[in-house]
Amino acid sequence: MSNDIDFNQLSLRDTLDLAIYVEEEAKERYDDFAAQMESTRTADTAKFFQFMAANEVKHAEKLAAQRNDLFGDEPSTADTSILFDIEAPDFDAARAFMSVRAALDVAMESEIKAYEFYDEALTKITDSEVRELFLELRDEEAKHQEMIKQTMAKVPEDDGFDPDDFVDEPVSQ
Secondary structure (H helix, E strand, O other): OHHHOOOHHOOOOHHHHHHHHHHHHHHHHHHHHHHHHHHHOHHHHHHHHHHHHHHHHHHHHHHHHHHHHHHOOOOOOOOHHHHOOOOOOOOOOOOOOHHHHHHHHHHHHHHHHHHHHHHHHHHHOHHHHHHHHHHHHHHHHHHHHHHHHHHOOOOOOOOOHHHHOOOOOOOOO
């Protein structure tokens, strides 16, 4: 998570590049989850993950535009190995026949991690335009958390959905 990132050691370009990668990774993971949910005919959950993926695209586009304004085509030198799972949901977080409630729980964890990433990065960013963008993105992550909370309030805690109901019994060999 972002606690493992030493923002003091990163250039502004590297910080922007990491933020872009964070958003792209989250988008890819949400896309994977949406596809998994579609394949198991869990349409409501798939739609939710598609919505979350679209949000990540918007964030990545804003970051890429800012990076391009400041650094043009300069190559990325950011060490992307340090950012695995900063915002993206854990690979095993989505399961076949996942309920909407479970999807909301996964999304909430991801949005909290994204908020923490931007919040921590802000302590080291001095460029006023990049600070403004990171503040905006951090605040959007907080809005996403609020949106998820509001959606959770509409979804019954016990939706009668038990993923174990869909587990196949072992077959004797």
